[in-house]
Amino acid sequence: MATKKATQLILLIATVIVFAGILVALNTVTGPKILANQNSAVFEPLFAVMPEAKGFTALDLAAADTVKAAWKETSGKGYVIQLATNKGYTHEDIDITVAIAADGKISAVNLESYPETKDFGKETYPATYIGQDSTLANVQLVAGVTFSSKAFKGAIEDAFALLIDNGLIGAGVKEASQVITEMIPVVNADMCSETGMLQAKEVEVKGAKKAWASDSGKSVAFWLENGGDFLAIVDNTGKVTAYDLDGNDVTFAKNPVVTLAEAAYDEYQSVLNAKDIEEIMSLIPGAVGFRKLAVEAPDTVKSVWAETSGLGYVVRSATNKGFTHEYINLSVAFTADGKISNVVLESYPETRDFGADYPATYIGQDSTLSGVQIIAGVTYSSTAFKGAVNDAFTVLTSNGLVVEAVKEPSQVIDEMIPEKATALINPQGIFQGEEIEVKADGVVKAWRNPAKSVAAYWMNNADGDFLVLANAYGCATVYDLKGNDVTGSQKALSDAALANSTSVLAKATSKEIAKVTKLLPAGSTAVEVACDIYTSVADIVKAETADGVYYGFLCHTYGFGNHEMTYYVAIDPNGKISGLNTSTLIIEAEYYPQASVKKADYVAALTGVTADWTGEEALIANATLTTQSTQTALNEAFAAFELLTGGAN
Amino acid sequence: MMEKDIISKNPVMVLFLGACPALAATTTATASVGMAVSVCLILVLSSVLMSLMRKGVGDAIRLPLAIVISAGFASIAQMVMAAYLPKVYAMLGVYLAIVAVNAMVVTHQQNTASQEGFGASLKQAVITGIEFCALVIVMGIVREILGNGTCFGAKVPFFANHTIAVFGKAGGAFIVFAILLAVAGCFRKEAK
Numbered sequence A: 001m002a003t004k005k006a007t008q009l010i011l012l013i014a015t016v017i018v019f020a021g022i023l024v025a026l027n028t029v030t031g032p033k034i035l036a037n038q039n040s041a042v043f044e045p046l047f048a049v050m051p052e053a054k055g056f057t058a059l060d061l062a063a064a065d066t067v068k069a070a071w072k073e074t075s076g077k078g079y080v081i082q083l084a085t086n087k088g089y090t091h092e093d094i095d096i097t098v099a100i101a102a103d104g105k106i107s108a109v110n111l112e113s114y115p116e117t118k119d120f121g122k123e124t125y126p127a128t129y130i131g132q133d134s135t136l137a138n139v140q141l142v143a144g145v146t147f148s149s150k151a152f153k154g155a156i157e158d159a160f161a162l163l164i165d166n167g168l169i170g171a172g173v174k175e176a177s178q179v180i181t182e183m184i185p186v187v188n189a190d191m192c193s194e195t196g197m198l199q200a201k202e203v204e205v206k207g208a209k210k211a212w213a214s215d216s217g218k219s220v221a222f223w224l225e226n227g228g229d230f231l232a233i234v235d236n237t238g239k240v241t242a243y244d245l246d247g248n249d250v251t252f253a254k255n256p257v258v259t260l261a262e263a264a265y266d267e268y269q270s271v272l273n274a275k276d277i278e279e280i281m282s283l284i285p286g287a288v289g290f291r292k293l294a295v296e297a298p299d300t301v302k303s304v305w306a307e308t309s310g311l312g313y314v315v316r317s318a319t320n321k322g323f324t325h326e327y328i329n330l331s332v333a334f335t336a337d338g339k340i341s342n343v344v345l346e347s348y349p350e351t352r353d354f355g356a357d358y359p360a361t362y363i364g365q366d367s368t369l370s371g372v373q374i375i376a377g378v379t380y381s382s383t384a385f386k387g388a389v390n391d392a393f394t395v396l397t398s399n400g401l402v403v404e405a406v407k408e409p410s411q412v413i414d415e416m417i418p419e420k421a422t423a424l425i426n427p428q429g430i431f432q433g434e435e436i437e438v439k440a441d442g443v444v445k446a447w448r449n450p451a452k453s454v455a456a457y458w459m460n461n462a463d464g465d466f467l468v469l470a471n472a473y474g475c476a477t478v479y480d481l482k483g484n485d486v487t488g489s490q491k492a493l494s495d496a497a498l499a500n501s502t503s504v505l506a507k508a509t510s511k512e513i514a515k516v517t518k519l520l521p522a523g524s525t526a527v528e529v530a531c532d533i534y535t536s537v538a539d540i541v542k543a544e545t546a547d548g549v550y551y552g553f554l555c556h557t558y559g560f561g562n563h564e565m566t567y568y569v570a571i572d573p574n575g576k577i578s579g580l581n582t583s584t585l586i587i588e589a590e591y592y593p594q595a596s597v598k599k600a601d602y603v604a605a606l607t608g609v610t611a612d613w614t615g616e617e618a619l620i621a622n623a624t625l626t627t628q629s630t631q632t633a634l635n636e637a638f639a640a641f642e643l644l645t646g647g648a649n
Numbered sequence B: 001m002m003e004k005d006i007i008s009k010n011p012v013m014v015l016f017l018g019a020c021p022a023l024a025a026t027t028t029a030t031a032s033v034g035m036a037v038s039v040c041l042i043l044v045l046s047s048v049l050m051s052l053m054r055k056g057v058g059d060a061i062r063l064p065l066a067i068v069i070s071a072g073f074a075s076i077a078q079m080v081m082a083a084y085l086p087k088v089y090a091m092l093g094v095y096l097a098i099v100a101v102n103a104m105v106v107t108h109q110q111n112t113a114s115q116e117g118f119g120a121s122l123k124q125a126v127i128t129g130i131e132f133c134a135l136v137i138v139m140g141i142v143r144e145i146l147g148n149g150t151c152f153g154a155k156v157p158f159f160a161n162h163t164i165a166v167f168g169k170a171g172g173a174f175i176v177f178a179i180l181l182a183v184a185g186c187f188r189k190e191a192k
Helices: A002-049 A146-165 A176-187 A256-283 A379-398 A409-420 A491-504 A510-517 A599-606 A624-645 B002-008 B011-015 B019-024 B029-052 B059-084 B086-095 B097-101 B103-113 B118-148 B170-191
Strands: A056-059 A067-073 A078-085 A094-101 A106-113 A200-203 A210-214 A219-225 A229-235 A240-244 A290-293 A301-307 A312-319 A328-335 A340-347 A443-448 A454-461 A464-471 A476-480 A526-529 A537-545 A548-558 A564-571 A577-583
Touching: A002 A078, A002 A094, A002 A106, A002 B059, A002 B086, A067 A146, A078 A146, A094 A146, A106 A146, A176 A210, A176 A219, A176 A229, A176 A240, A210 A256, A219 A256, A229 A256, A240 A256, A256 A290, A256 A301, A256 A312, A256 A328, A256 A340, A301 A379, A312 A379, A328 A379, A340 A379, A409 A443, A409 A454, A409 A464, A409 A476, A443 A491, A454 A491, A464 A491, A476 A491, A510 A526, A510 A537, A510 A548, A510 A564, A537 A624, A548 A624, A564 A624, A577 A599, B011 B118, B011 B170, B019 B086, B019 B097, B019 B118, B019 B170, B029 B059, B029 B086, B029 B097, B029 B103, B029 B118, B059 B086, B059 B097, B059 B103, B086 B097, B097 B103, B103 B118, B118 B170
Parallel strands: none
Antiparallel strands: A056 A067, A067 A078, A078 A094, A094 A106, A200 A210, A210 A219, A219 A229, A229 A240, A290 A301, A301 A312, A312 A328, A328 A340, A443 A454, A454 A464, A464 A476, A526 A537, A537 A548, A548 A564, A564 A577
């Protein structure tokens, strides 16, 4: 028995030894081949862009983040750079392999991976780079796919920069036209798109080699020649800023370029004015002529015109506060007594139509615009339109051209609520409150937010009409119709509002409070704090520790589809976020599967931010409304913290 | 009869032996052929060697010996494929190494090769190998056509413009496998 077991064990061990020997012997034959294959896997993409290459050696050079690897072809034909850029729309890597010949021109480009949501022409767009030198003068971005094409172009620029900075190839020389068109969005934000590209229409102006007018109508750029090439930017007050081709500001007195720019601007204005007058002539029936007014105006107002025989005014406006952030252009005609007589919608780049009849609903309205509604389902566009018309009234009333109409108290209250009680509006400024029935003396109307943490009352008494705000923690504030805090003199109103609020509002649940408290330092005791704020901050707790006082905030905001989103925020004594939690973070992912973020990474990125943050840490690609919800919650938590600490931190 | 046996007595479809490589390594027809041939050779060689050693093998070492043999041949297959068929090797990835403990190979060695003579073991191993190859290659061809619109890398008209991405992923493997199981079920009923 023991002998049989020993025999079997020896058989097993012998089998192991035999196979080991076979594998060792086999490795001497296959080992070098396998190594060569592995190396060829590395070189395959390089030979794909430079098939005539003899071989490659790796270059070990400091490079931009987008450069994964740089190779030199061994017989001097050029270089191959492997790139990965995540600066596109999805922030996932776009992989590129580019071959740059020894003469500094691109000989081949391969797009290895493309995770973007829109196709910029995967088969055709990279090919437009072939033959280009480092100036990339003839390469355009793809309209509608600007983020992706800009990321691609940026990666290629990094490849060139690597080779030029290390003296491996010569830099291409940009034509003056390219320098000028690339400089304009850098020096003039009014002509800079979201992706940093030139956003303006080319216009013909005598005296300038080329000219561009911004879509907002607020500035004009001129390419001028005066013993060299110069760029001059002229804003709508006539102020000139001039630059040479190196980007130096050369706006000094008696600079001939400034004089040339002023002359070109006058020429442009006279053409524009003539064009404007031609376009607005029909807006006021019987108009004899128009003269342009030089007045202080809100951003959306492009120009203000007075009809020369006193029939009224025309205001030409452009607003980009709609859904697409592209300019909606409109012209509004006013009678001399301050009523709208005509409205023309000149361009409408929005995705949803608010109806051909909508502009006509403004006709006959005075500066209160009380008879005008926002269109359900097209809220952003109609709000932007109404805002532009409101600005047109503002420019006329503030300059004493027409008399401002008196708003009804109901309108004043409606307009005051979003300003004083942000708990009742979403981050885009759209009212989310629900009307509640309140049977009490002096209460005309009442609303509360869906989270039931804040109520707003329109109340009146012998002294007039008031907006009274109350929160679930027994705080109330009274505002008169001018927006002044009159709580001290209207105690009866605040008491009445507080008495009613106990039945219509609800404090935070113990579960919500526990989630906030959990973010505070372990072992500390948290107590609730009452504060007269009416924002997304629905509850506040504080904990005194040896390091100072920590505050925890429960915030309710609105995300995609106005779904309620809840945030639990802890701020340390230094004003930094020390803890953060959320519930239902990415509702948008239900609708846009490509919007995604790991909650742990998101929270980590936001931990440590302070009140002076830019909001960038909250950005989630493809989830703008969720991003704005987070930004609102944190900004209002910071504002509450500042109020509680007296701004000491 | 042979054709019916390939379906009704297929070890993968009847006993779910060796299902892992059948599901994981059949994203393309080329990968399927590579896996099928590798598994077939490992099965045959392992069975032959185990059969030759069967008289000295007792119950105590049958399983460890079977695994040592199949692992040895799997390693040889890996090295040869990495050296001479690197592209196919890259497609198979870790699933070629897993053949070392493939249930179909190990079970065959334990139940058949260690008890039958050389001729019978060889014949059974070849038959089992052919049955496995048939299933794996069919799965690979179907998944590549539906998932990628190609067959062995060549574009297939109509399917090239109408791909269904799920068939290139794990879910698609299970869908195709389930359909083939259903077909096998029909053939088994007929055979009875």
